[in-house]
Amino acid sequence: MENIIKYYEHQCEDNRLMADRAHSLEYLTTIRYLDRICSKQVKILDACAGTGAYCFYLAKKGNAVIAGDIVTNNINIIKEKQKINPILKDIYTGDICNLSKFENESFDVVLCLGAFYHLHDENERRKAMLECKRVTKNGGNIVVAYLNRFASFVNNFSNEPDNIHEILNQFYTGNKNVFYRSTPEEIENLMVECKIVKKHNIATDGLSFMYSKQLESISEIEFEEYLNYHYSTCENENILGYSLHGLFIGEK
Template sequence: METILNYYNAYDEDNRLVKDKAHEIEFITTVHFLDKFINKTSKVLEVGAGTGRYSFHFAEKACEVTALDITPRHVDIMKEKAAGKTLKLNPLLGNALDMKKIENNSFDAVLCLGPLYHLTGEEQRKQCIRESLRVLKPGGVLAIAYINRAATFVNYIHRNAQNINNAGLWNIAKTGLEFNNEEDCFYYSTYAEMEALMDSFNVNKIDNIASDGVVGTLRDIINKFTDEEFNKWMEFHLMTCNDSSLMGYSQHGLYLCRKA
């Protein structure tokens, strides 16, 4: 936990999803699909809310939102951003593995769009899903984001070709195995791992989406697009992002399901 807190105390999470066109794709795609299931009558919990980019999106659509995060700095930022606004938004300090302050079956939608990035043990990931489902109403929608292992490997090489010699990077590439990289507080999954994890719960799958698609291989080109060209790219992306053959390219995945 200390490693995670240190990471986010030094990282600008508030601008991650908006700092350029390539980074915007993940946010645009996620809300494109979530907006199909969440409306102004929905009671929403975001687990691992960060600085509240998604929580504010839905609060501004008149949803009642609880935004829970483990990082005190993030909770303070959300409170500052909400100050003076007439939003039904409650920033809350808490742990995704033990949400004891939250009652059973109390939310129409639970957004778990960050915790699985950091839960390196399988039992931890299962506990996070159990807690998310516990507080979700029957028939409610659960959204889970994960980082794709293969795309991460490629991304690290793109950053620095010498990373091909990094032993920790090769641990990331070992699909199906637990790995431990002391320099990295992230966990990287695969489409198949995510499918197997969620198959162990009593849920009805809606979709498994490549949130940013092939953007990792085209980042520089996409960032040079005009707004019109970017809109055309998004049209293509949204047509293809639930094609399972693209999942290995996508840095982020989004699993959507309903609680049975």
């Protein structure tokens, strides 16, 4: 955990999600699906809130949102934003593997939009999901973001073909420094084990990492056409593993 905290002292998720069109696909696709399950006033726990990319968006739509993160630096950024626009119900620093501050069935929706990028240990991933499930109301939704090791292999090999040994090691283990890469099957199997019913498994940014320059070069109208294509194919299992980022939405 110390390595994760240290890493995010020098990173800003808000900047990453809006760096260019390829990166914005992850954000645009995620809020598209969040809008479906948060279409009315609901109580939401954003348990890996980062710097607040999603919690403030959801709170502005009238939802009651509590935001938490394990990284103190991220929480400090959220608190500064809250001073300008105080719409979150609460903000806390904490670990998603321990949500003991919340009672059972406290939330309509629980977001885990980051922890699975870093939980190398299978038992920790299971513990995180069981905690998310515990604090979710019956019939409520659990949303989990994850990294794909198939897309990561293609991306890394395209950029560093001379580093094939290390890239393959990362592929087979899923591990790279503070990051953990999963697979759609692994995520779905974990959810079955935790008795969380699949609603969607989504390729949030598709294959955009392979043609990010092309996305930047097209007009706004053409980008809208691309978005329509992306939205119509992002749940297609043929490309699911080749999206750098995945999003699982399940029901308790």
